[in-house]
Amino acid sequence: MDTCTITAKGISVSLDLTVGHIADMTVESGGRLIKPLHRAPWVDAGEALPKDLPQGTVRLSGDFLCAPFSRSDVEAAPLHGWPANSAWDLVDSGATEGGWRAVFRLRHRVMGASVDKTLTLIDDHPFLYQEHVFSGGSGAISVAHHPMTVMTGGGRLAFSPKRLAATPADPLEPDPARGRFMLAYPARSADLSHFPTAGGGTLDLTQYRMEDRREDFVTLVEADHGGPGWTALARRAEEDLVLVLKNPAELPVTMLWLSNGGRDYAPWSGRHLGVLGIEDGRTAVGHAASIGDNWLKREGVATAFTLGEGHSFSFRHIIGALPLSGGTPPRAIATANGQMRLAAGDTQWNVPFDDDFLRIGQPVPV
Secondary structure, eight states, rough: EEEEEEEEEEEEEEETTTTTTEEEEEEEEEEEOOOOBOTTTTTTTTTOOOOTHHHHHOBBBBEEEESSSSSOOOTTTTTOOOOTOOOEEEEEEETTTTTTEEEEEEEEEEEEEEEEEEEETTTTTTTEEEEEEEEEEEEEOOEOOHHHHHHHSSSEEEOOEEEEEOOOOSSSSOOTBBBOOOOSSSEEETTTSSSEEETTTTTTTTEETTTTEEEEEEEEEEEEEOOEEEEEETTTTTHHHHHEEETTTTTTEEEEEEEEOOOOSSTTTTTTOOOEEEEEEOOOSSSHHHOOOOOHHHOOOOOOEEEEEEEEEEEEEEEEEOSSSOOOOSEEEEEEEEEEEETTTTTEEEEEEOOTTTTTTOOOOO
16 A cells, blocks of 8 residues: 655554545544544455445545545546545655645546645644645536544534534435435434434434444534534544534535445445544535535535636645543534633533634635
């Protein structure tokens, strides 16, 4: 595997240059080594895989850029686009004042645009700071991050304020001979703790239960609250907290992919267990749907960025991890003065954080 590893005090990140996936992320905190991201069990295992798999599935790991998200049905490309399935080159890497910064460029162009990825680590910050820049091109492109975490004992979720949650028209695995699902399709709810199920009841989206064998997908729409968008997962057995943050003006939706033994065919084979994708994006499902009419646009939510010669746009994203006992995620997160303050129950604690990175309140190019 062709990888590039960057480090700062207390954190390291490795990028799989063959597909642009984060192959490993390790945070050293509280005397522990925390690995918040998932790597599929078949990656580099030497087993025979179905020949028609996109490279992004063959090397499914950590986090990667989707452009477009899901179906590439405007410009020919594999599932989730070339950024998730083809090579990136390291173009710059070096120490900064108190950390490390590396820049990578996608060899393929996306709708004629060049794509750069910048990874930044800061000493004693338990966070990976990412930025992607699209330059030139024509038309419009949907985008999403695709961070995946994994649990052995389930966990509890908390979110920044969301307006609603909704499932698409069809489940990921409609054929019971191939897999299973639990949520109702299509369905929606403003209450994340009571989402309609296929069986007629409701399910709590803030709980990840290992006994629920299923493959489900649901989109959360950010509410207007003026702060960063965030998802916090308290992993029970791992006794830690996985954090994913965004600027809602750039990435207005968070898509949850619940993959817990819900696919029975290769390479999944019922063994893809305890995985949660926390996929922040500016997208609908599929490129054509994202740039055409879709239910999110009718809700006033942007689902693509505009490309153009002489024009560029960028968006930023953060993944972090902290030790946490008790399994209770924070009910509130505030960022200011180089700190993140988390509140869970009667407990509050601070961690170092670049509160300027997400550019909350600044104009966002479309």
